[in-house]
Amino acid sequence: MAHSSSESPLPAPAAGRTRSSRATGRITLADVAQACGVSAMTVSRALRGERRVAPGLVEKIRAAADELGYVPDPAARALASQKSSQVLVLVPMLSNTLFVDLLEAVHQVLFKAGYQALIGVTHYDTAEEELLLRTYLPLRPAGLLLTGLNHSPGAEKLLAASKVPCVHLMELSDRAGTPCVGFSQTDAGADITRHLLAGGRRRIVFCAGQLDVRVMQRAEGYRNALREAGVYDQTLELLWPQPTSMALGAQLFNAALALKPDAMFFCNDDIAQGALLEALRLGIDVPGQVALAGFNDLAGSDQMLPPLTTIRTPRQSIGREAAQMLLQLMRGDEVEQTRIDLGYELIVRKSS
Amino acid sequence: MAHSSSESPLPAPAAGRTRSSRATGRITLADVAQACGVSAMTVSRALRGERRVAPGLVEKIRAAADELGYVPDPAARALASQKSSQVLVLVPMLSNTLFVDLLEAVHQVLFKAGYQALIGVTHYDTAEEELLLRTYLPLRPAGLLLTGLNHSPGAEKLLAASKVPCVHLMELSDRAGTPCVGFSQTDAGADITRHLLAGGRRRIVFCAGQLDVRVMQRAEGYRNALREAGVYDQTLELLWPQPTSMALGAQLFNAALALKPDAMFFCNDDIAQGALLEALRLGIDVPGQVALAGFNDLAGSDQMLPPLTTIRTPRQSIGREAAQMLLQLMRGDEVEQTRIDLGYELIVRKSS
DNA sequence: CTGAAAGCGCTTACAG
């Protein structure tokens, strides 16, 4: 706003620097450099922790920077170096608390390392994911954390062209060299089905909403287990495309009941919780009349009547490990294990 | 990596541009300008929709930009203009689905307008909020969306110094000119308490966890209503500092039971849901023996046994309206209403 | 180990 450079009553114009008409008042590398009697380049190197700076100098420069309140300008840095300090994290949905836990862990690790998580929500839609990538990639994120391995062809192209390091979450890739941290959704689905079988159940209905890739992998595990036991029956699969919710769980429960089941495996705990409440409303005995199992061990599952048998998924560790792997990739370090299987845990409670 | 500028097998070097050793291969304003036979300035203005560009030219330039696949560089733009296209949004916690709904609405509005939401989580801690501001403000967000009106003195200082437009969410300020979108937490707390009183209840226990500012405002409303009715009793307040959860709700319910109550008002639906389940476990009749009420109308409250009486809070509208107000502030438009009261709704269900 | 020069890709602030 001040178009003239005549004396103004503003703070203190950095001594020795003439003020242009575009002066921002910001403390820059040049200010710190001047205070130390070195060049801006040396300050830049010292503050970024590059080796080739005289040991004593580094401390002197750091002190001066602190003193002056110097804060590097991320935009200038991004423009000059062609990468920002942001990491783009794409998750399907925040109303599934699974992903909230994941994000917390990711943020924790990245923030400590000086990166900011830029969060995007795809709503389980690969087209939306592609749009987000198209919008966010120009910000030149230093790294990418994507949920799942399935992306649209357009997204794959953008990813390849960007050359930004990327770690995939929740699933495990078959292709060597694709960084990923997760567990086998298929095995987990099979294991909890085997648990129901071990309890003597034979007519086990698979109840699913939000038919994303991982849900279908769990379905595959369910089928594998039933085929093993020789009791697979295709008519016992309820695959509904709607987003999951407790209300949908109640509806699925009723639809499943019509199939005369002795057990139900819900693809996510929220629908399982809704089913449990519906059973209570209808006066149906769980697990006496029908056993129930869920997936993910979300908040509240241990509080239900009866408490819900489920698979505990290691989303916090997935977030943490994936962020750490990404940190290594961004630094250009060698990564030994680019495929980390964190497993899962069968949690047997009273509902089965 | 290519240090020489001799002929390379790369795409197509922009005709007429000599390639420096730092060439990024990116399509720039200059490329579009050259294709149209105008200056980069004119392209910049045309693409940003500034008026003073010849009408025909604008379309020609847009076409050329599309053709070439030009995407503006946010870092360069931020550096030159001193502001980015990001909006910093700070919420207390994502495990409270209230804030997930809020964020969805905010994102929707901002994204359409060409802004990206940069999400930060404060964990109900003003020191953490200040740290986030300190870290994110250098990114020069174009705007700020902060939950609540209470910030640390340090944060207030940063905000004032940054001069970034800011809208506060969820609460209403007394100070004129402080942009805010929310509703009266106090009135809402009073109204649901009056509803319980109207049902003949007299020993109403206030059960709270996560004692943030808004919870305490609801407590104040509760007190007001009880004093009006002449039945205020300080010993009926359970103010627990722990984060809320269904498990905490069960504990609060038991602690409240010891006070021989005829009703309980929970400061958030998650603890109310936990309490409802505990009542079921203990075989306590709700509302026969004790009435229960919650706050926020979160997912699942309508599914409980019995369904939960609560206050429905307009978080989606709050997010939408706040984002729209911020958009106006960022454009420098005049804002008529800087204080928007969106109210709330008493939802009476079977628990009371 | 240190620094001068150039450049990253835009927008501001003039001037015409």
Next chain:
DNA sequence: CTGAAAGCGCTTACAG
């Protein structure tokens, strides 16, 4: 309505 010049605040790529 249009444009040449300068600048935003860093880092790259040399050179010494």
